[in-house]
Amino acid sequence: MLDLKRITSKDNPVNFMKKTYFIIAIFFSILIHSQERYFLNSDTRLYISPNSSSYLGYFKYGAEVRLLSGAENGWYKVQADNFNEGYVEKKFVATRLNAKDLKIKDAENPILEGGDYYYGGNHLFVLVAGLKARALPDKNSKTKEILFAGDPVAVNYVPKNPDEWVNLNGSFTEEYAKYTLRKFLGPRPDFDILLNDFDKLNTNNITERKTLSERIVELAWNTNYSKLMPAYQRYYEVVKQLNDPKLIADTELNMALAKGLANRKSPEQIAAFTKKAEFVLKGNSTKSLFFTQKELVKIFGSPIKKASIGDECGVYLSDLFYYYPDLEVSVDEKQNKAEIVKVFINENNKLIFNPNVILDYKLSEKAFIEKYGTYLEASIKSPHTYSIFMEYSLLRIIFKDGKLFSVEILFDC
Template identity: 70%
Template sequence: MKKLYFLLFFCSVLLHSQERYFLNSNTRLYISPNSTSFRGYFKYGAEVRLLGESQNGWCKIQADNFNEGFIQEKYIAKSLNARDIKVRDTENPILEGGDTYYGGNHLFVIVAGLKARALPDKNAKIREILFNGDPVPVNYIPVNPDEWVNINGSFNEEYAKFTLQKFLGQRPNLETLIKDFDKLDVNAIPERKTLSERIVELAWNSNYNDLVPAYQRYYEVVKQINDPKLISDTELNMALAKALSKHKLPEQISSFIQKSEYSLKGVKTKSLYLTQIQLVKSFGNPPKKTRISDECGLYSSDLFYYYPDLEASVDEKLNKAEIIKVFINENNKFIINPNAVLDHTLSEKAFIEKYGTYVEASLKSPHQYFILMEDSQFRLEFKEGKLFSIEIFYYC
């Protein structure tokens, strides 16, 4: 009889663990039923795993970081709706959606170069590098600063990402960080390096106009460290920061790019198109053809030709080829306009100095620059200091 009871209980727990349950209110993860001691805070909408049947109105559950504890059964639901009454917890540090940075429950990264891992383990695979000021989704946060937080808010192992609680908090203030940096002794190099890295990352998460003063401070430290490559990289980023602070207006960018075309083995494409016959005549039959589903209908065809020099969407029936990506070399050029010809001799530094006011850039995509248009964008990629490729992306 005991074996049968255990089997039924095990199956019940297994069944509950496979179903999805959500919290219809803010609450806390208590150590035991009716206890005042708790392990962490939940925000409305948090997903939990049910580990047992209700006992006197309390259920044992597991949070998305694998903390286990108890919450009142009334807060557990299989779905959420607009009639839910959210009990507010003024001590809960998790921020609700509605600010200008994130729409749901969240906190911010408060350190530079934070590694988000696949499991709550310091040796686990790194899923993402997060920057100071990045908002991250958080539905449950433990009280202990040395415990892990799931910054994806889901039990799905494919997407879960973890970091330590002590690296998350309210959004850092750039002015405060700059004042703290300026107060440091000039010889406190490790502290200045740590703080200047945070300042640069937060500036990228703020406004282009904040980048110049951020990099000025970082450059002070870089010169003290005296690493030639770091100095060179920083000088490049300082040039970019200066250009981005003088960013052109959308209408100026549109006028700059509207007559762009490629020169492919001496053949000008007149915009981004040429005939399929011209394409094959210039480059031969493609080494590879692939059909790719295009749900948005953005390209000429779902048939793509892949050459060493370029990639194109080709409609063979209509004799039409649309250039999607071009690898810049001695044969290929990107002609933005008669006064702006980008070829394989163009260095990244020269590009930034000449055209940096027209581009968008991100610290998370180094050596890549984006020229935005109304329905698409060009992505320009540099490798080893030279222009490597240009690719067009359409908005769905």
């Protein structure tokens, strides 16, 4: 840091001005340089030193790097997105990417290119169950996300060392960066191979059977619904060995769901099932989701809260929401219009698909799945949450503590 106290009136004024302009020039040079973004226009490696054959890891085309020094003898010292530091050739560094880029392929680079069935950009797959993606490359850092076996993750740089960290978004911005260890990423796991590996394990090896069956279940969810039943059958063998009543009950629920999802109705059958859906709210039948604003207030009274939301997609009637204990409504006060967005299922409210299909607060999650599982969509990432497609929207049905809690109406963005 510059010590201003050392510049006194005894200094030559001309020299003082020169020093000042020089310092300012350096400052702005550093500022401009730090704001510039740099990308690699080809596959390459992060070398330990210029012209060395030893390297720390692999870059994929499009990876962002930080420049740590100016070019020397055709090489830049750079920092990778996981904070590894090393060297890359100057010819591979650019401030933007375009069609004329070199794009030299590295046959040994383990990062997969975009365009496969699972992901559009540079990526690898999660190999283990319940993987924690952390805010910083530190095992004690907070968890940003839980990833599942078979999840594709964006990767632009991977270290050779399996015990080093990988930045899953390739971003230097702390808000978007998240990290996991290299050893937990690789080519997409093969479901049938994992099943075969599980079946070969000694039945007394409960620890390995549990670990492998968890991976199999997560990978099944990341493959297709037809894989869920064989996955849960293996997992159920293990949870019975563990003799955990809650785990057994949860697995039996998921097995019922797997059976329904594997035998989903056709889109035409689902459309027919939902065609006459209506809510009953405080004894009022609502074949339409719309009220006038005045009708809304007459039936439900003044809302307990009003708030404006950010509706970037413009799918709601208005940005203004009325919040009631029973429901949430999008309201356009000027146009005297109101649209139901979310209904909490309780003694006052229920959802009716037809006279024989009534979803009320007495409906258990188990009964719901057993009766209507063939109409549902579901995901391991949103447990106890189910979706039913309608003609122009989607119903998101949520259970809490085994009972129907709420129904939300969602529209495509």
